[in-house]
Amino acid sequence: MSSNPILRFAEAGKTYPPQRTPLRQLWSHLRGHGRDSLGGYTALQNLSFEVYPGQSLGIVGLNGAGKSTLLQLAAGTLTPSHGQVHSHGRIAALLELGSGFNPEATGRENIYLYAATMGLSREQVEQRLDSIIEFSGLRNALDMPVKTYSSGMQVRLAFSVATSVDPDILIVDEALSVGDGVFAKRSFDRVMQLREKGTALLLCSHALFHVDLFCERTLWLDQGSICAFGPTTEVVPRYQEFLDSLNQEPAPANQSEVQAEVAQGLLSAARPELVRLVRAEVSLDGTVGKELHGHSRQSHLTVDIHLQVSEQEPHPCAAIVISSESGKIIGSSFCETGVIKAHDEQGHAYARFDLPNIPLNKGRYRVGVYLLCKDMRYVYEWVDPFAYIELKAAGSAQGPWLMPGEWSRQDKDVAVAG
Structure with a gap:
């Protein structure tokens, strides 16, 4: 593993300005632009952490905790309001799958367009084209406009392209169970293969068993701040206990x-x-x-x-x-x-x-x-x-698990470690 981080957040945060209605813009102009920043929404506050090549980081937290904003900063689709975010290498981000497609273009044309946004040349795409098409399972629909695709078909095409570009960093936001069962299993295996090849992984998921399986470390976000950050075996149980205290059990869509x-x-x-x-x-x-x-x-x-x-x-x-x-x-x-x-x-x-x-x-x-x-x-x-x-049950035993051990009388001294 390289000694240099492939992704680094240094006191990075994101604040969104208040909605700029025409009346508010006029008021801001009359009173000075400095007033316009009042009332903004801070999604993330002063995050600092590093991810190294081959490492996997899970992101957990309740809805609105700032998870998607963090992933967008890592992907470069957002810029921090303060602090810095540094990344190296090619990034493949599975955030809003299919959002980069041109609905009027065909599936084949969108493969080239989508891959180009991730830094691949036309020649590189052509080298991967057959495997992308084969993985997506959309060969018969490839020359139809994407606007005629179902949402599941768009997901399959986007996932196939994004995971075929040999990324140095793969960012996944609740996209491990996309499409039908057959494709979901294949997408899961593809992510596992990339991880085993040394791709750094950022995974945001409400399915904690996915985080536990994929990720060595986990970052727990709460209201835009880091609540806990460390080994997954330590952070996920703490987060689960927090969910239990709220009587919430996260469940995947559908x-x-x-x-x-x-x-x-x-x-x-x-x-x-x-x-x-x-x-x-x-x-x-x-x-x-x-x-x-x-x-x-x-x-x-x-x-x-x-x-x-x-x-x-x-x-x-x-x-x-x-x-x-x-x-x-x-x-x-x-x-x-x-x-x-x-x-x-x-x-x-x-x-x-x-x-x-x-x-x-x-x-x-x-x-x-x-x-x-x-x-x-x-x-x-x-x-x-x-x-x-x-x-x-009768008796006064505590806890959900009834221990199977037995008590017995001892007629001689028992050595007790002190």
Whole structure:
């Protein structure tokens, strides 16, 4: 890793002036321009940090914390109001995908235009053209005007171009699950490949498992200032605890639609996924439902999963996650490789998770169902909560997890380290 940073923020901040209505402009002119800056909005304040080649930095924070402004400063689409932002090398920014397209031009023409904004010559684009087209999957629509594309098609084209330019810095703003399931998995793998080749990554995502997977360090923004900055293993748990205190659980866009479909018991067979959740059932002591009741250390939890696999992903992984009502994860279990495999030519597969004598204290808990790729790096679908379980328990034990240890009487002195 180079000793010189590839991206550096030095006391950088961004303040937006107040809206300049005609009356305000006249008033500003009469009283002096210095008055016009009063009442502006400060999106970022005095940020200082560095990113080195090959490093990955996660950006987390609530909506309005200044995350998008930070990424735009890093990409060079905004200039700081004070301080400095220095970057070196080619930057590919996936901010508002497709925003740089000319809607009247064809997809092919926009490939050249979009790549040119990232510093590629026409000859360099032509060398990459076939791979860009192949990755996007839009060969049949390439000579149609982009204005005829769906939003998903524009996303696919923009992502294909942006990640093909061999960037030194890749900036991603909530764009790791773009398009349908097949393309989303491929886009995820593409980002992983770039990261492994040494591309520096700035990732802003509400999906904390993405941040935890990709990023070595994480910067937590709050109201335009750094709340925490350090190793992801330290910052993300702190941020999750903060979300728990607000009773908020960040969820990716369009997940509610998937949850609604699965909650009805069946997903459409036409859904274009590498792996598809067909049906699931959660039962407690033999009773199936969405609101289940039982007893701590006595009840038996069972989750049955029916899914459909494909030739591209014949042995995916499934996981069951138990969380508090607020969404804080208490425990999880991932199936072993090879447990899930097709039982017929249509790719139908089945798996069961059993948890006897539930080691949870009294309370109400969420049960989530997750489908992942075989190496557990990409989540195809998840429904969380899929069901709730409410447990009763006697005694005064504290905390959600009931420790399985035992107390015993000792009839002789026990050495205690002092």
